[in-house]
Amino acid sequence: xxxxxxxxxxxxxxINSGKRALENLPVELDALNARKPLIxxxxxxxxxxxxxxxxxxxxxxxxxxxxxxxxxxxxxRKLVRxxxxxxxxxxxxxxxxxxxxxxxxxxxxxxxxxxxRPEDLQEAAGADRIQNPLxxxxxxxxxxxxxxxASRYASLEELHISSHYVMPDLVIIDPRIxxxxxxxxxxSTSMVALAHSAQAYTCPAKNPMNDTYAYTAIQFIGENLVNxxxxxxxxxxxxxxxxxxLAGIAFSNSPRGMIHxxxxxxxxxxxxxxxxxxxxxLPYILExxxxxxxxxxxxxxxxxxxxxxxxxxxxxxxxxMAINLIYxxxxxxxxxxxxxxxxxxxxxGISKDALDNIAGAAVVKGHEGFxxxxxxxxxxxxxxxxxxxSS
Amino acid sequence: MILPGYYEFCCRVxxxxxxxxxxxxxxxxxxxxxxxxxLITDKGVSGAGLVDTVIDAIRDGVDIGAVxxxxxxxxxxxxxxxxxxxxxxxxxxxxxxxxGGSVMDTAKGVNIxxxxxxxxxxxxxGVGALKRALKPLVVIPTTSGTGSEVTMAAVIKxxxxxxxxxxxxxxxxxxxxxxxSRMTLTLPPHLTASTAMDAxxxxxxxxxxxxxxxxxxxxAIAAINLISGNLLHVVExxxxxxxxxxxxxxxxLAGxxxxxxxVGVVHCLGHATGSVCGVPHGVCMAILLPYGMEYNMxxxxxxxxxxxxxxxxxxxxxxTPKHLRAEGAIAFIRKMNQxxxxxxxxxxxxxxxxxxxxxxxxxxxxxKLVDIAEAALDDGSILYNPEDxxxxxxxxxMRAAWEGAPLDRSLIRKG
Numbered sequence: 001x002x003x004x005x006x007x008x009x010x011x012x013x014x015i016n017s018g019k020r021a022l023e024n025l026p027v028e029l030d031a032l033n034a035r036k037p038l039i040x041x042x043x044x045x046x047x048x049x050x051x052x053x054x055x056x057x058x059x060x061x062x063x064x065x066x067x068x069x070x071x072x073x074x075x076x077r078k079l080v081r082x083x084x085x086x087x088x089x090x091x092x093x094x095x096x097x098x099x100x101x102x103x104x105x106x107x108x109x110x111x112x113x114x115x116x117r118p119e120d121l122q123e124a125a126g127a128d129r130i131q132n133p134l135x136x137x138x139x140x141x142x143x144x145x146x147x148x149x150a151s152r153y154a155s156l157e158e159l160h161i162s163s164h165y166v167m168p169d170l171v172i173i174d175p176r177i178x179x180x181x182x183x184x185x186x187x188s189t190s191m192v193a194l195a196h197s198a199q200a201y202t203c204p205a206k207n208p209m210n211d212t213y214a215y216t217a218i219q220f221i222g223e224n225l226v227n228x229x230x231x232x233x234x235x236x237x238x239x240x241x242x243x244x245x246l247a248g249i250a251f252s253n254s255p256r257g258m259i260h261x262x263x264x265x266x267x268x269x270x271x272x273x274x275x276x277x278x279x280x281x282l283p284y285i286l287e288x289x290x291x292x293x294x295x296x297x298x299x300x301x302x303x304x305x306x307x308x309x310x311x312x313x314x315x316x317x318x319x320x321m322a323i324n325l326i327y328x329x330x331x332x333x334x335x336x337x338x339x340x341x342x343x344x345x346x347x348x349g350i351s352k353d354a355l356d357n358i359a360g361a362a363v364v365k366g367h368e369g370f371x372x373x374x375x376x377x378x379x380x381x382x383x384x385x386x387x388x389x390s391s
Numbered sequence: 392m393i394l395p396g397y398y399e400f401c402c403r404v405x406x407x408x409x410x411x412x413x414x415x416x417x418x419x420x421x422x423x424x425x426x427x428x429x430l431i432t433d434k435g436v437s438g439a440g441l442v443d444t445v446i447d448a449i450r451d452g453v454d455i456g457a458v459x460x461x462x463x464x465x466x467x468x469x470x471x472x473x474x475x476x477x478x479x480x481x482x483x484x485x486x487x488x489x490x491g492g493s494v495m496d497t498a499k500g501v502n503i504x505x506x507x508x509x510x511x512x513x514x515x516x517g518v519g520a521l522k523r524a525l526k527p528l529v530v531i532p533t534t535s536g537t538g539s540e541v542t543m544a545a546v547i548k549x550x551x552x553x554x555x556x557x558x559x560x561x562x563x564x565x566x567x568x569x570x571x572s573r574m575t576l577t578l579p580p581h582l583t584a585s586t587a588m589d590a591x592x593x594x595x596x597x598x599x600x601x602x603x604x605x606x607x608x609x610x611a612i613a614a615i616n617l618i619s620g621n622l623l624h625v626v627e628x629x630x631x632x633x634x635x636x637x638x639x640x641x642x643x644l645a646g647x648x649x650x651x652x653x654v655g656v657v658h659c660l661g662h663a664t665g666s667v668c669g670v671p672h673g674v675c676m677a678i679l680l681p682y683g684m685e686y687n688m689x690x691x692x693x694x695x696x697x698x699x700x701x702x703x704x705x706x707x708x709x710x711t712p713k714h715l716r717a718e719g720a721i722a723f724i725r726k727m728n729q730x731x732x733x734x735x736x737x738x739x740x741x742x743x744x745x746x747x748x749x750x751x752x753x754x755x756x757x758x759k760l761v762d763i764a765e766a767a768l769d770d771g772s773i774l775y776n777p778e779d780x781x782x783x784x785x786x787x788x789m790r791a792a793w794e795g796a797p798l799d800r801s802l803i804r805k806g
Contacts, residue, residue, distance in 0.1 A: 001616045003640055005633075006409030011402065014561070015606070018397030031561070033522040132424075133524070208617070208640050209406050212609035212647075220394075220605070239394045242605070307700050311709035 002296055007207035010164055011249050013150055017173035017242055022054060025096070025138070026061030028170055032136035034094030038066040038087050040107050041098045045069075045142060050098050050177050054140065066090050071099065075106040076157050077121065084113045094136035097168075098177060101146035104139060108154035108166040111137050121159065130163040139168035143178045143241045144185035146274065147192030150248035167252065171245050175234065178241040183229055183337045188275025190240050192263075193247035194221045194326070195278040198286065199259045200250035201303070204294040207253075214250040217243040218303035222325070226332045258362075258370045259285050262378065265362040270350045280345055283326045284378045287388040290319055297322060327387075344385035355379040398604035402647040403561060404541045408570035408640060410632055413445055416487070416529055417452020419567050423527040425485035427456040429478045431498045432489040434460060436533050444573055445489055445531060456483035462490065462497045468512060468549040468556070471500035478505050485527035488565075489574075492537045495530055499545035499563050502528050512547065513556060521560040530565040533574045535638035536586025536673055538593055538646015540568035570639040572632040580626045581738035583638070584731040585673030587622045590614060590642040591724070592676035592683075596655045597648035599687060599694045602775040607652035610644045616701035617641035623727065626734045655776035657683035660785060660792075663766035668755045670746055677731075678742055681724045682788050683776075684717075685798040689805055690777035692717040699723065742795030760789040778803070 016024060029037060037058075041051050046069035058065055068083060086092075087110065095114075097107035112124050115134040124130050141149055148154070150171055154161040181189075197217035200210055220243035224236035251260070262285065263278030270277065289295045297319030302310040304325050313321050334343045342348040345355075359375035381388050407415050420426060432442050437460040446455065459474050478486070478501060488498035503515050506525035515521055530540045545558045575583070591614075597603060598611040618641040625634040660683075661675035684695055696716030700708040702723045711719050731739040740746045743755040755763075764785035767773070773780050784803065791798045 001613065001620060001637075003617070003637060004409075005636075006411065008405065008407045008415075010405040014399065014401035014403065016397075016399045018395065021397060031519055031522070207408070208613050208644060209402075209647075212606060212613060212644070215613075216605045216609045235394060242394065246606075307697060307708070311700060311705040315705075 001208070002206070002299070003208045004205065007205075009207055009209035009253050011213070011253065012164060012167050012169060013245070013249055014170045015173070015242070015245060016170065017238065019175060021172050021174040022057040022140070022176065025054070025057050025172065026063060028138070028172075029063065029094060029136065032094065032169055034136040036064055036066070036090075036092050037094040037096040037138070038068065038083070038090075038092040039096045039098065040071060040083070040103055040110070041069040042071040042103055043069060045099050048179065050140075050142070053174070053176050054096065054098060066092055071103045071106050073102055075102050075109075080106060080109045080113060080121065080156065081118060083110050084118065087114050094138070096138045096140065098140040098142070100142060100144050101148060104145075104149040105154050105156055107137060107139065108161070109156045111135055111166065112161070121156070124161045124163065125159040127162045129161070130165040132165070134165050137168045138170045138172060140172045140174065140177055141241050141245060142181070143189060143237050143244070144181045145189050145244055147189070147196055147244060147248055147251065150245045152252040164252065167249075173238060173241050173245065175238050178237050180232060180237070183340060184273065184276070186228060186237075186240065187225070187279065187333055187337075187341050188273040189244050190221050190225045190275075191279030191282065192275040193217055193240075193244045195259045195263060195282045196251035197221075197243070197247040198282060198300060199257045200254035201300055202286070202295045202297050203254055203257055205255055206296060210250055210253040213246045215303045217246040217250060218300065220246070222304040222329070226329055226336070229333050230336045258374070261365055262358070262362045262375055265365055266345070266350070266358050266379075269354060269358050269361060270348065272348055272350070276341065276348065279330065280342065280348065281378065281382050283323050283330070284382045284388055286323050286326070288374065288378050290323070301325075345379065345383040346385070350383065352383060355383060395604050398606075400604060400606040400651045401561060402541055402651070403564050405567045406570065406643060407567060408636065410572045410636065412569045412571040413448035413531070413573065416449045416567075416569060420453060420485055420527060420529065423485065423566060425527045427454045427481075427483050428485040428487045428529070429456050429474070429481065429483040429501070430458045430487045430489065431462060431474060431494055431501065432458070432460045433462040433464075433494055436460070436490045436494070439577055441533055441574055442489060445487070456481035462494045464493055466493050466496045466500065466547045468500075468547055468551075471497055471504060471512065471547055474501045475504040485529070487529045487531065489531045490533050492539045495539040495565075496545040496547060498528060498530065499558065500547045502526055503558070513554075516556040516558050518559045520558075521562040523562065525562055527567075528565045529567045529569060531569045531571065531574055532639070532642070534578060534582065534586040535575055535635070535642040536589040538590060538642055538649065540565055541643055541646040542650040568643060570636065570643060572635040572639065575635045575639060576630060576632065578629075580629055581735040582673075583629065584622065584626050584735060584739040585671060585677050587618055587638050587642065588677035588680065588728070588731075589673035590638075590645040591618050592657050592661075592680045593645035593649040593654065594618070595680060595684065595698060596657055597645070597652040598698060599684070599691050599777065600652055600655045600775045601777060602652040604652060607648045610648035610651075612698075612701045614641045614645035614648060615698060617644070619702045619723070619727075623730050623734065626731055653775040654772050655683060656686055656773060656778075656780055656788070659767050659770040659772040659776070659780070660763065660788060662770050662772065663763045664743070664755065664789075667763045667766050668759055670743070670754050674740060674746060677728055678740065678746075678792050679788070681721050681728070682792045682798055684721045684724065685800060686784070686788055686803060687777045688717055688721075688800065689803065695720050743789070743793040744795065755793065757793060760786060760793060763789055778805070
């Protein structure tokens, strides 16, 4: 088993997952020395009753809660300032956020300002600029998101923050909150998770501690994504929500890498969901690196295919098999959604002329040791839907 | 993989690993706003020159407040209080613990006293009595075994009041665990063997027990993979730095696994054998592990069988028929013990009759087995064991493990 000569790993996040997981919230808040949480959500999810499920879980504890359920899709500093005043005026001491990307970003930004001063937000932008631990922060995911929720990343307007201090202290995954979502949201969320965990698990900078998160995430997705899309399997949904959180952690402990950067830029430029773009690109990017000895592609077959298939596949075919299984998974999803989830960039409606532009932008953004030419090859194949055969 | 109805997982310790991980301590402490650590260790560790290695590596980056190298084998409240005085008198702002379980427990106790200004440590014992972060704690394990660097528990004995205080809190998790190959490079082969088998037992019991979950499983599998692939090689080539680092990683992964899933009958009987006869914990684990697997076989054969993959690798796993994999995993552990026995000139005992103290006296007289079985009844580890265990079962396992005969599985009363 591979392990590097030197590495650092850190994950402050505790995970509580399963039936009635939210009932432990009062005990968990108490353990974090918190008594008065501010619950943050958005209108759409509040309407579905998720906030009520949380307040019900807190009812018998006597904890007094504040509620703000109006996080917009693009939160800004003004919102965070308003929430800060409210948090302070009502004597809150912790944040419980339920929802997806925007809610998590708002909660992280709010935690920075309420743990210090308003100007700290500006100063936090960049890598590892936060100096001290923040206040207690609990995140409760739905099965839809950007993949950043549990991660060390937060964005607000033009501010991009990277610090392990913004990661939640606790993530609670409860089937009452992880309800059915549209196929596109489930696939997008799961594909970001698969892309991030595959990247962490195969990259040259991998380490055994981070591998446990990536491995488990890949396994959850491999076993459950198609079933959830096809049958709406409930337990499978919970497993996918777990995968999204674990992958966010794995992503926080590995280089951002080509899979993320190229997928992100493709989403930005095309206006498509980032997760769908990452999903389309993932097998092509893995193929592109198939012959490179620096990557640990064959290891990925174990979590994605299980022990029998892994052990029964010849060593030199393991990596190819893992990639093929990702293609298979995507074809199944394509079929079961009657083509709603695109298989190629062409099907996704991206014009061939845009590919150059995407390749150029990914390189400027990435600084990860890949060139615009690398990106062009991958994008062209992913546009046409033709595999990149190894030389 | 089965997603359990409910599970929790937390491993909130920053791990810094490598052949030069010690040098990263000053930077890591600076991030925690600390620069004047109290260094806590024991005579064995300092006698082996390891404290000097640590001090040399960090001297330029931190201002060492004091060095206490007299932690006894058995943790004690008196020592905790004395070290807390030392911490305060030298204006320390953090703790570095270098050593094994007792040193780490002592460091955790000192940390409670100095962080909470506690005059009575008892007030903070039990589960969840701590409510906030303590002073920065860096731990540097000097064996690859206990996994204490990632566990949230500590036990401190009050010898005057004859009390054993147990503490459990996420705030007792060290801030940073340093895995540096230099710290285990001189560990004698037989101790390398037994401590690594302790880690192996953590991983196997975590994976096969009732408290398992997907994250503890992933940690257990990685641990078993690293230990299986490196232990014998390191015992035969003690100065192999990569092998040493692999074992250190394996022990930490195993620690993360069992501290999030708990253990079973192997630990239950191991604790009892340790307390009745004074046999080192790792030795108990190595001897008892195959018996615990055999004992649970009828309940969890499939799960035990899955462990054959990280133990022997994909080729042998694939070539072994499914219904023989669990037997294969047990045979692997037995063979490992035999190979370690051979490689250490018999210093790694295979069964309890072979366990000798320094003067060559047998440590586990056969007539003590009943006392061990009796003591095991009081150990909570059994709660998460797949099969229920009673006195007769404990005694049966101990008798087999004493003479080195395989368990007669027909005698297990299946419940």
